[in-house]
Amino acid sequence: MSTPREGVGLSGRRGPVRAPQGIAGGILLIALAALALWLTRDLDQGTLNAMGPAMLPRWLAIGVGLSGLALIAFAFIRDGEPLERWSLRGPFFVIVAILAFAVTIRPFSFGALSLPGLGLVVAGPLAILIGGYATPEARFRELLILSLSLTPFCMVLFGDLLNLPIPVFPQELAGLFPAGWSQKAILRATAIVMAAAAIAVFFATRKARPTTIDVADHSGRI
Amino acid sequence: MGDLLSNLSLGFSVALSLQNIGLAFLGCLVGTLIGVLPGVGPIATIAMLLPITFGLDPTGALIMLAGIYYGAQYGGSTTAILVNIPGEATSVVTALDGHQMARQGRAGVALGIAAIGSFFAGTVATLVIASLGAPLTGLALIFGPTEYFSLMVMGLVFAVVLARGSILKAIAMILVGVLLSTVGLDLETGEERMTFGLPFLSDGIDFAVLAMGIFGIAEIMRNLDHTEHRDVVRQAIGRLLPNRQDFKQAYKPVLRGTFIGAMLGILPGNGAVLGPFASYTLEKKLAKDPRRFGRGAIEGVAGPESANNAGAQTSFIPLLTLGIPPNAVMALMVGAMTIHGIIPGPQVMTKNPTLFWGMIASMWIGNLMLLIINLPLVGMWVRLLKVPYRMLFPAILMFCCIGIYSINSLPTDVMFIALFGFVGYTLIKFGFEPAPMLLGFVLGKLMEENLRRALIISRGQLSTFIDRPVSASLLAVAAILLVIALLPSIRKGRDEVFTE
Amino acid sequence: MKNIVLALAAVAGLATTGAQAQNYPTRPITMIVPFAAGGPTDVVARIVTDHMSRTLGQQIVIENVAGAGGTTGITRGAQAQPDGYTIMMGHMGTHGAAPALYPNLKYDPAKDFAPIGLAAGTPIVIVAKKDFPANDLKGFLDYMKTNGEKVNMAHAGVGSVSHSTGIFFNSVIKAKPTMVAYRGTGPALNDLMANTVDFMTDQIVNVAPQIQGGNIKAFAIATPQRSPVLPNVPTTKEAGLEGYEVSAWNAAFAPKGTPPEIVKKLSDALSKSLDDETTKKRLLELGGVIPSATERTPEALQKLVESEVARWTPVLKAAGATAE
Incomplete structure (x- = not known):
């Protein structure tokens, strides 16, 4: 569920990334969305008349993934927070x-x-x-x-x-x-x-x- | 009016017997003392204390139970303020500014205003129940699945407003929260969703487990990061009770919170859960400087706490007049009543007037007891914060484990608070706020179920949400709120929007 | 301190398995209730064990282990030490419908338990919204024949009593209403009262107050006799429907391998509790049906479990109902 490793790896950069925290958060969200999509892959989506169990989770996962992409995109455009130090x-x-x-x-x-x-x-x-x-x-x-x-x-x-x-x-x-x-x-x-x-x-x-x-x-x- | 007075005097004649006053006091006291343990929310408290009422006569038992309920509720708010562990959905909001106040040495003020606001809200709510209880039940029946769906959409918009930092991140967190709420058996088809095949996930994620993990345990992990700041909480204790300035800031939020909470509490589909969120949103929108919110604004405690208590009380209306428990706590109260031989339903009021009005009168007495018990206790709670953190947090940790275990007797629940604790810690590290996620989680379940129900009943017609007037107006309010929330930040400049 | 405890615990562990049946019980007994506190099964368990504790001279502590339609708690109970100190309250779902609903069930209701005895059943009532265009069961059945597609049936979630009994009802009357799921009986009843859904089947304890209050109407009660709580509601047979007699029974079980003397003691205590006037009164107030002396024996319970599994499995399988 968590991706602390990417986070730590990115902390020492100097380059096009202006908001490292946004990148890490975005990756986390995309990973989460991918996990949800994978977990619901066998479930039926149904129709509006009889919504299946997968309809809402799937759309939500897509929404989460898009938010993640947006976060990453903004990380290249605007300055943001650096990554905080992790103490394990x-x-x-x-x-x-x-x-x-x-x-x-x-x-x-x-x-x-x-x-x-x-x-x-x-x-x-x-x-x-x-x-x-x-x-x-x-x-x-x-x-x-x-x-x-x-x-x-x-x-x-x-x-x-x-x-x-x-x-x-x-x-x-x-x-x-x-x-x-x-x-x-x-x-x-x-x-x-x-x-x-x-x-x-x-x-x-x-x-x-x-x-x-x-x-x-x-x-x-x- | 005459009816109301005679009913209330009947009620007070029952509630003011020495035995019943004693029971109300005892109930509030034990309720507070158990409810204040981190990790022991109202449901766990009531379930734990239920057996001690068994030996009493039904009226006495119910009076004591009501006392336990209020005590547990207030005890939960105390924990939210002191150690940032909300015991139930409604005290999530209290934790936001209440805990910040505690960190600034204003824990006593926060606890004091919570107690006083709650008392005021309780008094008003008691009067509302006594005078309007029966007619208001009609409202419960107006709300079908369609209306609930729209109400929940509105609630999710509140969650956006609630967020402190980046709106994009808040929206992402709300979506994640709703996504988490869909874990477990699908209600309509019984198929497993995202459970990894684990049997203990088939009923979904328990709110108490999620909240304790991403708030309580994550908070401990985060505090341990900043050892040099760890003493912030116990730095200066400051005044124990609110002063005039505080009251001046707080009285309007208390009034508004009481109104909102009382209205939403009447809805049988757990509308009370929205009360504190709605109140917080309103206060933040009305405030001259909304940036104070989330950093220890007293309005952010006074309003939601009043809404919380008003809702806690008016949610007895669907229970007492319809026999329908609106939430898990009330469902437990139904069980408690049935054990005592009273089956809640429309007849209780007419068949058993002494019990009905006695209980309503004892609601007010219970609120008074809370005030009497808790104002002196504020000093004691605040002094607890003087314990060095290196000793405080292991104790909190153990209480969390015991509290979570006691709800379902499942060790897996205990393990999950560790998992969610780490998830919460990760989220904080990446600049996400846990509160919108928790709100998404609470509302998400209700939202999906009602959406699907509404569509099944309308045979797939989406227009059902606009055709029904109540639903349409709720959606309109939600849309307007969303625009208001987004517009200023979009206009103000880009950096404001997506950072802070 | 800890080392001493552990060392002694290991030694003492050898001695505890000796025959303790005569002195039983020497310490409190835990009864697992596989549902949340406050539900019908929990209430029945608390009422019955109150008197049992006095007979046995040791307290029976209720442990609510909720989850997966009650199967989480029963699974744990089935795997507990068969020493008589862990028993459980099973019911129609956990020991009747569960094998059909949960294909991966970790216990066999008929083989993995030492039955103690039947406690109390709460009959099923067929109820409909106030505005339903029929006033008795016959009218309802006629309406269903012509308008079956339009009718919405509420239930309290897959695996719940109202769901299983509802599916059974539909199979008996050969109707296919649209099923609308709710989380628990409360919200389902609320929408029934608000005329949002049309009908449902549920336990008498949940629906009786609303029927008495005139908020919903009852067509029939699925028992051989009328209930004193609802004397005006005919039985299904009286109303002209054969083959639909269902009750959400609750019964006490011990794990398989519990010494027979201990089971006997528990069974006697349960039976004594059911004869107690106060217990009886409280159960009857709930609309509960108290089993006769012959129905209370462990042997009768064993038969009941077998017949219930045989009854529910084909019905639920045919409807494609599953909770996994």
Whole structure:
């Protein structure tokens, strides 16, 4: 769907192109239009009396393509924006974090790969810890505390108070607790353990702060 | 008139019982608190909170549900303003200027004017429902497929006006949005369109998924690009509440927004969705300096928010008097009512007057509660922005994942917010705006379905759109608007048109 | 922390598959409703499970997994652990019409489930716009013979109950009205009330308020007996139409392989719930039909599914209806 590569390649030009962003945008639109036309190639267009499923998408795709061509044409005639720099770190970690959440929240299988459903107790911290590294200022300690405190909050809020059918922990976890414990009790106990761990981490690592973390602090702030 | 007063006093006698006031308050409070979580829109909020009303008597349950609905709606606007994640179609517009205001340290003013505008709109809309509810249902029946198609065309023209930068790019984005809306099973024939054979695409792309991706996730990715500017949002918090100058700027948009929203909300085909867009367009056209819009204009928050709330309320009219839910949220309300043994329909008003008027009275009380709950909360929400972004965004990310998962319990929905997030990021990088695309998406589906329906019923006669007076006038308005939108920019000089 | 959990999870995984049927249920049960919250099937599921939860001593949590005419949710349910902690609410579409509508269906309604029991059915009513030039079913059928081409029939989208039952109706009366699709029942009814379309078939819970309010007219109800909600509407047989008795039934299923003792417990709880006065009252208010004791058994449900698949497949295939 996206064509970041062309974009990056065009950024260092000097020539007839006066609005590189327009060129890249135009190419993107034309690619999109081509994709839509290809996807609807087997569908019936129908008549006005009984419009087929392909009629509107096809005309829209043509419209999108024409807009793309117009953008490219104007890019040679008028001055426009240069291409912005792409930083791939942000999108990369954000996407990986979301995917990690998606594949761990409930049992997942894709081809040969299959994962057991680990529930919010794993998916939540994963999303925060991985996602947190999207910025170069990420600090492991902060993210750890954040994930250990937000996750139990969400577990109690969604799983306990609101009773949502969102998987909270793997069934196997129940085996760790005495047989008589109900699901809710296990949920609460797990949440308390996590919250306690968050507090423990907070206090245990506080002393180390002046020596190690402060350095990161300076580079992170200004 | 006498009828209206006696009906309203009956309603208030029901709604003002201690228990019902408590329920309205509780509903608004939980609705706001859950609805404010990024990624949890009104539909998800109501579905989540539906079970807590089960133990109540029907009237109490409905009052609480209405409270939850308003709370969720307002909570959604709060998220749109603070972190630029609209939870539903109608708060897309709020995000445009509201979030810009937040970036300038005016989040409190934006939230405050939204709350006050909403309260005013809610009050007017309650009166409209109480006095005109029954006669207005006639309007719902004038609008057939032909009229809806023309209405949606007009809405798409709004989208052109809405755009901030290049008109060409805006048109391209609208087309892309409409194109995206055609993904999924074709409604008439049941054939798959552009689904890549993936079963989870067969019902099309979910609005919440698309909006969260191209607004919320893309916004995070973009913020991460500019680490040096990341503190803009929390820079200075500024005043918490709007001052006199703000009110002076905002009161007219609130009045106009209320009127537009209330009118469009009555239409059963989800006309309410157009309210905020129409209001924004109008304010932008009326403004002395339209360039302020999209850069934190208070009118761009006050008008659409009032329209949003007025529409949210008057969209109860088709539900209460016809039994027809105009949109997904209302469909959920129907389900909630049926679970409580009340089947919405034309008889509710006569068969169950205490419930009907009690609910209308509690609408107003719900709006009052919202104001009472939210003005003090504004300070708290704004303070949230003080959290360093490097810690705020992972939390938003997790809430988005949970929120999207909770709607359909589908991990694929979660994956799609990542995909759309990247698409949105790419679009921003290439200078496209996501808002017109989202509007195209919302209106596109309604537009295609109604176009095809109208043509089937007219047996392929295109003239049906001009023969029917309502449809013809809507199309005429659309044409005029389009000309007005294009003319000045064409005259002004070329560079203005296609760059900014 | 995470390592410990994972390690222990692996060990504990071995022990959980033991025979737990006696103590069942020891934790909340998830019921997948394959439609959005608020629809007729969701409402029936919520009403029925409310009482079942009390009988079983554990809450039944409704999980709405909507998509593809309900087949997304049922597919997931069919693939769930057969331990009794994931069950689902299927209906006429997912366990009757789906094999014809979805050629790539990933489950077999008759083979991949352990039926629990029939919950409640909502009968189909044949309704027309207020201004329709006929006042009873006979007049309607006569009109269709001469003006069939001009008539517009509304339905709530391919794969919906009103679509399948509508196609069936057309095949029974041998008519070919122009089909107009809507997204859901609400908009379709709206246009019916506005006289924009001519007639449709849909579940009683959706149309009853409009019939009572005089906004649309009902020709017949497709059940053997009249409904207490619409006592003046004749049955199709009374109105002179043979061979059109349809109801959008809802029934609970467990995945194939669920221990029979657990299925029995669930089936008993469901049956008890249907005998409960409050549950009954709420279902009847919806126009629902409560199955008799013999219709509620897992065996009866199995038979129903087989006969429904056999009934819908030829009808829908002949009409060329597909949702893929």
